[in-house]
Amino acid sequence: SSSDKSLTIATVLPLKGCLVLVSACTGGDLNSYRLRNAESAVYTIFMEDSTRTKESFRNAAEFHGMKVNVFDAKTSSFQKNETITDTIKMLCGYSTGQSLFVIRSKVEGVCRWLEEAISEYCRQRGFPRASFINAGDGRHEHPSQEFLDEFSFLEHKGWDTSSIHLALLGDLFHGRTVHSKVDGLRIYRKVFVDLIAPPELALPKMYEDRMIAKGYLVRKFSSIDEYLSQSKVATIWYFTRLQLERMGDKVLDKSMDLRKSVSMRKDFLDKIPPNTKFFHPLPRDARYPTLPFWLDGSELNGWDQQSQNGYFTRIVLLGMLGGHFGDDFRSDLKKACSPGPPSSPQLQLLQSPDSYSPTQGLRDVPADLDLGYSSALYRSSDFICEELISPTNKRKEKGSEAVGLVPIDKGVIIENLAAGQDIDRVWSLMYMVRDILDLHGVGGQGVRMSGDGKASGFISVPDVDISNWDRQPLKRLAAISPGSMLKVVKDGHVDKEFRLKVPPRVYNFKDIVCKNKACVSHPGNGQREVKPFFERIGDGTESEIAFACKYCETQHSFWEIWNYQFTYAATEYLQI
Numbered sequence: 001s002s003s004d005k006s007l008t009i010a011t012v013l014p015l016k017g018c019l020v021l022v023s024a025c026t027g028g029d030l031n032s033y034r035l036r037n038a039e040s041a042v043y044t045i046f047m048e049d050s051t052r053t054k055e056s057f058r059n060a061a062e063f064h065g066m067k068v069n070v071f072d073a074k075t076s077s078f079q080k081n082e083t084i085t086d087t088i089k090m091l092c093g094y095s096t097g098q099s100l101f102v103i104r105s106k107v108e109g110v111c112r113w114l115e116e117a118i119s120e121y122c123r124q125r126g127f128p129r130a131s132f133i134n135a136g137d138g139r140h141e142h143p144s145q146e147f148l149d150e151f152s153f154l155e156h157k158g159w160d161t162s163s164i165h166l167a168l169l170g171d172l173f174h175g176r177t178v179h180s181k182v183d184g185l186r187i188y189r190k191v192f193v194d195l196i197a198p199p200e201l202a203l204p205k206m207y208e209d210r211m212i213a214k215g216y217l218v219r220k221f222s223s224i225d226e227y228l229s230q231s232k233v234a235t236i237w238y239f240t241r242l243q244l245e246r247m248g249d250k251v252l253d254k255s256m257d258l259r260k261s262v263s264m265r266k267d268f269l270d271k272i273p274p275n276t277k278f279f280h281p282l283p284r285d286a287r288y289p290t291l292p293f294w295l296d297g298s299e300l301n302g303w304d305q306q307s308q309n310g311y312f313t314r315i316v317l318l319g320m321l322g323g324h325f326g327d328d329f330r331s332d333l334k335k336a337c338s339p340g341p342p343s344s345p346q347l348q349l350l351q352s353p354d355s356y357s358p359t360q361g362l363r364d365v366p367a368d369l370d371l372g373y374s375s376a377l378y379r380s381s382d383f384i385c386e387e388l389i390s391p392t393n394k395r396k397e398k399g400s401e402a403v404g405l406v407p408i409d410k411g412v413i414i415e416n417l418a419a420g421q422d423i424d425r426v427w428s429l430m431y432m433v434r435d436i437l438d439l440h441g442v443g444g445q446g447v448r449m450s451g452d453g454k455a456s457g458f459i460s461v462p463d464v465d466i467s468n469w470d471r472q473p474l475k476r477l478a479a480i481s482p483g484s485m486l487k488v489v490k491d492g493h494v495d496k497e498f499r500l501k502v503p504p505r506v507y508n509f510k511d512i513v514c515k516n517k518a519c520v521s522h523p524g525n526g527q528r529e530v531k532p533f534f535e536r537i538g539d540g541t542e543s544e545i546a547f548a549c550k551y552c553e554t555q556h557s558f559w560e561i562w563n564y565q566f567t568y569a570a571t572e573y574l575q576i
Contacts, residue, residue, distance in 0.1 A: 033315065035064040035322045039097030042318065045071040046104045046135070047078070052282060052307055053135045053145070057102045060314035064322070067095060084110060085529045088118050088130070098128040100321055108140040109520040109551025113530050131321040138518045139174045139243075140552055145281055146180035148313040150187060152306040153236055156277050163190035167233075169224070170196075170240035170262045170290055172203040177281045178240060179203075182210045191216040194234055196227050198261050200254065201242070206555050223261035228271040235273050239264075239280040239290050239303075256288075263290045277302035383478040383503035384486075389494065397489045400460045403446030408462040411443070413487040413494075414477070417457030423447060425559075429481060430457040432562075436476050439464070472508075479506045480562060506547060506561060507533040513563040519552040534561050 042061035046054050054070075061068045069091075077087065084105075092099050103111055111134040118130050136142040153164065164185065172178050172195060185191045193216050195203050202220070211218050221227040242259055264278070280291055280303040295301060319325040389395075400407045418429040430445045443461035450456070466488065477484070478500040488496040506512060512532045514521050521530045534547035534556065547556045 030063075033319065033324075035066060035319060035324050037097055037322065038065055038067065039095055040064070040100070040322055041067040041069060041095040041097060042100045042102065043069045043071050043091055044102045044135075045073060046102075047073045048104050048106055048136065050104055050135070052310055053104065054102075056310040056314050057133075057135070057144075057318075059311055060318050061100075063315050064318055064324075066100075066318070066322075081526060083527050083529060085114065085117055085527065088114055089121055092118065092122060092127050092130050093125070098322060099130045100133065100318060101130060102133045102135050102144075104135040104137070106138050106518065107520050107525050107527070108138040108516065108518045109549070109553075110134075110137055112551050113520050113527075117529065133317060133321070136176055138552075139176050139179070140518075141180040142176040142281075143180050143183075144314065144317060145177045145310075146184040147317065148306065148310045149177065149181075149238070149279065149281070150184050151313055152279060152302065152309050154187075155305075155309070156236065156302060161188050163192070164188045164236065165192040165194075165232075165234040167194040167196055167227070167237045168203070168240075169237060171201045171242045172197045172240070173201050174243040175240040178238070179207050181238075182207050182214070185211075185216065186214060192234070193218050194227065195220045196222075196224060196262060198222050198258055201258060201262075206553070224264070224268060225261075228268060233271070233273050235276045237276065237278045239278060241280075241283065241285050241290060242288075259288050259290065263288070264292060264295065266294075272300070276300060279303050279306050282307055383475060383501045385499045385501060387485075387497035387499055389497060395494050397487075397492055397494055400444070400458075403444075403448050403458045405444040405446060405458075405460050407492065408443075408460055408489055409492045411460070411462040411464045411489050412466055413461070413489060414459040414484060415448070415456065415487070416484045417459070417481050419456040419483060420454045423455055426455050426457045430459055432480060433457075433459060433477060436480075437469075437473050474500075475503050475506070476509060478503050480558060482558065502536055502558075504536045505534065507531065511563045512561045514549040514552065514554060515556060515560050516549065516552050516554040519549055519554065521549065521551050532561070 042057070044054050044057055058068055058070065071091075076082075078084070084107075088101065091101075101111075101114070103114075111132040114130075114132050118132075121127075122129050134141065134143050136145070153166070154161070157164070166181075166185070168178050168181065181193075185193070191211075191214075193211060195208070195218065197203065199222065208218060227233070239262075242255065242262075244255060278291060278295065278300045282303060284291060291303070296304075316325060397407050397413065400413070414433060417433065418426040421429070426447050434440060434445075439459070439461050442464065443459065445457065445459045447455050448458050474486075477486070479502065482500055482502040484500050486498040486500060487494050508531065512534065513523065514532050514534075516522065517524055519525070520527050521532045530551070533550040535550055537546055537548045537555070547558070547561050548554065549556070
């Protein structure tokens with residue numbers, strides 16, 4: 001959160017000053033900044049190469065007097081297909097004090113998963129709660145780098161948080177340090193961001209949209225040449241290297257032209273505003289640096305100091321997670337003790353009201369009373385809304401006739417399925433619904449065409465008893481077909497109507513999957529304990545609502561989260 005970043009920066013400033021003084025004389029005392037707990041352990045687990053992040057954390061841990069364990073992933077049981085969850089469980093038991101894990105991985109969302117899973121494991125085993133620091137996960141984010149970047153920017157700006165004008169250059173698509181700027185820049189009241197990258201390296205739309213949603217003013221340029229041809233030039237430039245190891249062959253073929261568009265040249269210097277600083281998370285590609293070596297001795301060089309700041313900020317990060325700094329901060333006990341899976345703090349979710357209860361709206365009725373409809377419908381008010389029907393104005397069931405089916409006297413009807421979608425998708429959804437609700441071999445279905453030519457699905461199921469339906473199939477139906485209607489028919493009339501809304505969370509279903517193949521929950525990564533979990537995002541309208549993966553934050557449409565295998569085509573069925 002932004003408050004955590006502010007605390008970190010406020011703590012780093014006196015610490016850095018104290019260390020500088022100690023290097024000049026012998027009168028300083030650093031003990032007040034040290035954890036001084038020899039039983040606390042820091043594990044650096046780097047499954048991708050690193051110099052600055054790994055070494056700064058190692059030295060920061062030694063500053064605190066902690067046990068430092070440099071975990072060799074290349075010779076570990078990862079090579080025997082052990083999951084990272086099993087590995088971390090084992091390591092938590094190798095110290096009587098708290099364990100802190102600094103993890104870099106190609107798999108995205110690892111730390112978010114481990115924070116959830118291992119916290120519960122430590123509680124059950126009576127271990128001190130473990131802490132996790134994301135030192136870069138794939139092309140997702142690098143929040144610990146963001147701490148030191150924001151500290152470096154503020155140091156350059158004289159600690160002014162009123163506004164920042166920042167140019168982000170280079171490989172913005174793969175650059176996880178850039179992606180972390182979405183949250184990190186919130187410490188400023190006004191944010192102006194210039195994105196400088198060719199289309200092949202442009203910032204993913206998800207991050208650009210999140211910047212705009214936070215009120216940042218965002219401009220885009222395809223090259224430094226184009227950027228310097230206009231007058232509003234930033235005084236803080238943040239370069240990133242081209243991450244060739246993450247690029248496909250098509251992009252690699254253009255690598256020289258792509259580098260040229262985001263590399264500094266001597267003829268650009270006259271157009272750079274006074275008091276400008278260049279920053280870079282490093283390393284530079286020595287063969288083709290976007291920041292050439294002839295800049296190293298210039299006043300533009302801010303990256304060397306930025307790199308050194310990593311040591312100070314990581315001392316503070318370890319101190320915070322070890323409970324030494326920031327003891328004036330308290331966790332939200334109400335959220336910590338709430339039932340059910342924890343939600344992601346990074347996502348702007350549509351939250352239920354504080355007074356909401358899973359049993360809200362449930363009627364107190366005898367257990368043996370035949371309602372004729374499921375009480376689960378009333379325990380699902382977060383995604384099912386009853387449409388009021390006057391007892392004196394109950395309509396005859398005529399929808400079946402509209403699609404060539406015989407009207408039913410008793411049962412259920414599900415209509416308005418996949419409204420507005422193409423015919424193939426409408427038919428696919430109807431059979432998917434039947435599978436989900438176990439309605440095989442009964443009733444009929446058809447496609448209804450509206451006056452404007454839009455299709456929607458209709459399912460009619462006679463003599464079905466829905467009193468045994470629970471939240472899961474209903475929630476699933478709502479997730480795949482928001483806006484559809486569920487009608488309960490009695491004596492040939494529609495007795496109850498329920499409109500299905502998008503549920504706030506979708507999880508615990510065998511046929512959902514995150515489309516990001518790098519996500520920790522994706523089955524291709526072999527992390528068998530991690531199940532897909534999606535959270536609703538958007539403004540509440542069906543056209544804008546989407547789902548975001550809880551772990552890697554990749555956004556999905558309704559259809560993209562489902563891994564359901566369709567084995568039929570619309571041409572096999574009669575369109576009414």
